[in-house]
Amino acid sequence: MTGYTLYGSEMSYFSGKARAYLRWKGIEFTEIAPSPEIMKSEILPHIGWPVIPVLKTPDGAYIQDTADIIAHFEGPSDADSAMPDSPLQKFVTYLLQLFADEWMTLPAMHYRWNHNENWIYGEFGKNAAPDGTLEEQYEAGKAVGSRFKGFVPMLGITPETAPGIEKAYEQFLADLSAHLDKLPYLLGTRASYADFAMIGPLYAHQYRDKFTGDHMKRTAPKVADYVERVIAGEGRDGELIPLDDVPVTLLPILRVALAEHLPVLTNTNEQYRTWAATAEPHSEVPRGVGMSPFTTGGHSGEIASRTFSLLRLQDALDTYQIMMPSDRKRAEAFLAAVGGEALLTMRIEPRLTRRNYKLAMV
Template identity: 45%
Template sequence: MRTNTLYGGPISLYTGKARAYLDWKQIPYTEVLSTAEVYKEIILPRVGWPVIPVVVTADDETLQDTTEIIDHFEAEEPEPSVYPSGPAQKLAALLIEVFGDEWMKIPAMHYRWNYNEDWILTQFGALSAPDASPEDQREIGEKRAGPFRGALPFLGVHPETRGAVEESYEGLLAELSAHFETHDFLFGSRPSVGDYGLIGPLYAHNYRDPKSGEMMKATAPRVARWVERMVTPPAPRGGDFLPDDVVPETLVPLLARFAVEYLPVLEKTVSAFTAWAHDQAPGTEIPRALGMHEFTLGGVTAERAIFTFDLWMLQRPLDFYRGLEGDAKEAADRLLARAGLGGIVALPDYPRITRKNFKTVLA
């Protein structure tokens, strides 16, 4: 009997997101390490470029992006859903998924490469060549890790921003700690797609990497326990979202952080992407980045790349919001006003992005 196969690895941010969802939803699957052989024989032939996670379904369909993986299985088995039905909760969950998937790569990569480098190099080698000697694994890890380590300045992690990144991350941990004092997950006793957006960076990098994991457990033990609930769910397929579409007041600081830190970056990204797309034909492949721009974090201004994938993810909450009417729209507007995040739905319209052959293209 065929089953679903998850190709990934324990050190992979997005594999952590996909695995946590599959485990809670109790989707049957086998996990296969993405060794060099697996890349050559499975991932490159199916996807066309080296990326994880990849899911090959029991029907031999290939799924690559974590959001598409989740939505594929949600469509197959809608209940119990990781998408709240209430407009305010669902909008908040979608926004937090974007924030976790895209913006929280900054602290995830900072702590991995500035605090856990020696350890992670051995892990890269062990993932690529599990049967090699420790010495060979270290050498392989040095080669495999180059693009990841080299991504730091493109994410905005520079010597002058390290303090701001850490201050932001510590603030986030404090906000989540306050929330998890009274709630098991973001919106009650059931994980949402927002929880899955956060679990990728907070588990695979910031919890699992040794030095940053020690820090989380010491300074934010409630967040560490939430991570543990996410990756080893105590009640798979169980729990409920809070009644009456309640978004707890303890989540407002997280949404406000989105408004202060990330929204200005998205505004610049929309502007740059719209200008680039003006003369492009439908179906044109979209570059992963469109040059560099300035951003400010914690009062420190530096440069980072203009990442276009953020806008594909952002379409999800924007599409949901624009489909709301009447009382549902009013509930969503009240939520955004509470968090100072009204600017997210005031962003100018930008060219539609779709995915084709596992890459983003102009619709």
């Protein structure tokens, strides 16, 4: 066994993000699937709740949250950093992470649970009951999977919104394919943080899940090829595009992402502020603070107002707020081009942090 252990799974959204990064960075690690024994002996006692991925360091420290896992390897003067060091590309990276981590959960969960349900139970069963028969694995997988299936209604995935989720996803595949006609990675000829974030939704659910993956390979082969390259840790030798520029082919993706996600984030932020007004200072923050109306692909519904999304948003806002005036000007022109002007004045108050592997007020 090598120094680092990644408790993660091929079926898990955020494990793919961590795995792609660790491979790209050249970190030696062993990945261990979260069997019930591992959950009991490693994850619950150290993290406090059942979640993956978790990285165990050679010193026996436990890191949860993919942003913290990546940050563990990225020193401030790291010449080999995954994060662009120029301000606008960094800002765009955080916006892409916000979209990939917190909004692409809609297509990922919709396609998994409405098009791959029986197949994914068998897959979950391989971890839950590695020595069982196929039937035993299916039943064990169903027990594990039902917890995740339970998140489907909270994500606003209903018969009414499903056609909109599919329409938005088809548009995303077309837009990303057009981008990949010009560049092999999101921000250049080198893979970077945004690519690892995008692997969250795109690998486990949209590429690896049987029916959705077949669809991607058939209708968006460039995206499938991109997923294969990023999950393999390729893209080390190229360059980010120069002069802190943002590829114009990313603008359609960000325009739709912000048009659909910003109203939910704005409403969630207001609900969070109302909740915080009467909460104990510095206390833990609940995962949800109500419901928000949303529209995707022209279909409307209600989605849980998830506070964790505000932490990812806070990273983007911080990057903008510390910019030099000339960089801010460029960021403002960029935001005007993608309909993101609301971000200019948005603040997360009280600020959010993570404490004991949970979301908390600073």
